Amino acid sequence: MHKGNPSYMKQMNRRLIINYIKENETVSRATISKQLSLSKPTVSAVVDQLLKEGWILETGSGEASSSGGRKPVNLKFNPHKAYIIGVDIGGTKVAIGITDLNGSMISFSEFPTQVYLEKNLFEQIKKHVEEQKEKLNIDNSKILGMGVGIPGVVHVEKGIVKEAPALRWINFPIKKELNSKFNFPIYIDNDVNISVLGEHWKGIGSTRSNLIYIAIGTGIGSGLIINNRLYRGSNYSAGEIGYMVTDKEHAQQYYPVYEGYGYLESVSSGSSIGSQLSKKLKKTLTAKEAFKLYEKNNKQAVEIIETAIENLGIGIANYISLFDPEMIVLGGGVSESYSLIINKMQPIIDRFTPEKCDVVKSILGKEAGVVGAVALFLKEHDSMLTIKGEG
Structure with missing residues (x-):
């Protein structure tokens, strides 16, 4: 026009x-x-x-x-003129929330992903959305639309998940599935892309123009804001830090913890830490339990976690050297042990980087993905409302 x-x-x-x-x-x-x-x-x-x-x-x-x-x-x-739904589909949990137009969370719920992954996942998302709408006494006329985050490589234009190892999805038509359940506009992106949008909009990085968000959970991924704009890369796969190689010797005989996972996440992700320690101790342990044993100086836990932290520190140092961000935000399940991690990791980062960079913990916590999904919707949807760095 x-x-x-x-x-x-x-x-x-x-x-x-x-x-x-x-x-x-x-x-x-x-x-x-x-x-x-x-x-x-x-x-x-x-x-x-x-x-x-x-x-x-x-x-x-x-x-x-x-x-x-x-x-x-x-x-x-008037932030209550309409509402936006945010959905964060993780390898472990699906988080769903409804926010007002200012991004304030007014309703939130979650459910375990793997229980519903093979069947009824989208029916379960629909059920949670309907329950929240009923609780808030709002109908579809008050919903502007939905943003959705996925742990994998997403073709945002086609609405297809090209690869999501944690969900065992390859070329999965997620937009089509969601459109069969909901009749309002829906936008989809990688989960760490939506998380960095959330941190940039409402989180600890709201005053920064160059920001990297790293999620350390089932896998390891990152989202990049460069000059106030989300950077997706030419194949929508920018920020796949989980594929970074941080130990040349070990990389020669490494194998992924899960098919489709990269080197760094096979050494340093939450699922990797839990899996490695489970093999050593011959019993099933989560990353959370591994960190508890680490605090008690369990020899095997210390060895596995310190190797994970060292590799993660080198990966983050490489990122800082490449992008010179103002801040790196850590999120995901492993970030709950931030105080343990940062004390071991900071000297590694300082040793290998030309400039200082703040490495901080997300303040949005478990709601980060949902707030980010809402930010994605506002960024992508052709409406009157804008958010910082849109376009």
């Missing part, structure tokens, strides 16, 4: 005004006019329409001030 087209200009003005109000708490019509260099009649016409549609609300009485003039009526964004 040509930029001189009146319809285009009207839409652009709506978008500018609603997002200015959204970002600036409460503002007057006069302030909007001045800050956006729009005429007062243009601002008034758009504001009246936004008020009528319920996107914004009026606050303040507009009564006379002490100087005799009328107080301006302020405007504020």
